[in-house]
Amino acid sequence: MSEPKEDELAGTEAPFVSHLIELRERLIKAAFAIGIAFVALAIWPGPGHLYDLLAEPMLSYLPKGSTLIATSVVSPVLVPLKITLMAALLLALPFVLYQIWAFIAPGLYSHEKRMVLPLVISSTVLFMAGVAFCYFLVLPAVSHGIQMFAPSSIRAAPDIEAYFGFVLTMFLVFGVAFEVPVAVVLLARIGIVTIEQLKSIRQYYIVGAFIAAAVVTPPDVVSMLSLALPLCVLYEVGIIAARIFIKHTKAPDAETDGGKDRA
Numbered sequence: 001m002s003e004p005k006e007d008e009l010a011g012t013e014a015p016f017v018s019h020l021i022e023l024r025e026r027l028i029k030a031a032f033a034i035g036i037a038f039v040a041l042a043i044w045p046g047p048g049h050l051y052d053l054l055a056e057p058m059l060s061y062l063p064k065g066s067t068l069i070a071t072s073v074v075s076p077v078l079v080p081l082k083i084t085l086m087a088a089l090l091l092a093l094p095f096v097l098y099q100i101w102a103f104i105a106p107g108l109y110s111h112e113k114r115m116v117l118p119l120v121i122s123s124t125v126l127f128m129a130g131v132a133f134c135y136f137l138v139l140p141a142v143s144h145g146i147q148m149f150a151p152s153s154i155r156a157a158p159d160i161e162a163y164f165g166f167v168l169t170m171f172l173v174f175g176v177a178f179e180v181p182v183a184v185v186l187l188a189r190i191g192i193v194t195i196e197q198l199k200s201i202r203q204y205y206i207v208g209a210f211i212a213a214a215v216v217t218p219p220d221v222v223s224m225l226s227l228a229l230p231l232c233v234l235y236e237v238g239i240i241a242a243r244i245f246i247k248h249t250k251a252p253d254a255e256t257d258g259g260k261d262r263a
Contacts, residue, residue: 026099033095037088047080051160054083054167057139058158061147068160079160086168090131094124114248115189123182130178131171138170138226145222166218173216177231184238185245195246198239206232 041050055068070076097120105113150156187193209231210224217223 023103026103030092030096030099033092034085034088037091038085041084041087041091047084050083050087051080055160055163057135058143058163060140061143062156063147066155066157068163069157070161071159072161075159075161079164082164086171090128093127097124115245118245119182119185123179126178126182127175130174130176133178133230134170134174138174138223139167141222141226142218142220145220149220170217174227174230177227178234180231180234181238181241184235185242188242189246195239195243198242202235205235209235 041047045053059067070079072078101116101120104116108116147156184198188195188198210228213224213228213231217227
């Protein structure tokens with residue numbers, strides 16, 4: 001009589017459940033951090049002031065006496081609250097990314113930890129840099145360009161919901177675009193492409209950057225150049241960073257267990 005076949009998954013249920021419990025706890029902590037940031041921003045400077053800050057790039061170039069309008073009954077309340085939530089997400093982003101890092105760190109080798117933590121930090125910094133670049137440089141330039149080319153018979157009075165949607169889209173576009181160095185480093189570090197290959201496709205990337213900028217930005221030259229030029233510069237930064245990063249995150253060569261030294 002043959003012996004019963006051993007279940008290959010025996011004993012894996014408990015670790016799987018414990019991982020789910022830890023994931024839930026870290027998601028709760030991340031949501032709690034966003035909630036705290038939201039409450040703090042709602043108290044000071046307040047949703048109204050945050051809305052004024054976001055509207056400033058457009059208002060500064062509108063004709064004297066013009067203002068943004070609300071075409072919905074609840075827009076004057078909902079839009080400032082949405083802006084506050086967006087600001088809370090940005091404010092709590094480092095803590096949220098830390099929770100992701102803390103969840104995956106126990107399963108990484110020591111040389112992998114040296115790779116992940118700098119990527120988490122740089123991703124946060126670059127995303128916020130993209131948002132800041134969009135707010136301080138791109139939005140004023142776009143607003144000025146719109147008013148400069150608009151016919152004199154048109155009195156501009158943008159709807160606040162449409163303006164908020166436009167600004168949020170621009171923030172996401174520039175925030176993600178500024179992650180190009182991180183993407184380049186990851187592609188080179190995991191071996192999908194080499195540094196030499198990244199250099200050889202530079203001209204194709206530049207063409208693609210201008211095409212992508214023309215597609216995702218408003219139909220004006222200022223917006224397109226404001227996105228395409230940083231994409232090209234960040235690509236070069238990514239190549240330089242990839243060379244340095246690969247050098248300092250290699251797995252140990254002389255380990256008795258083949259470099260499987262978990263920390």
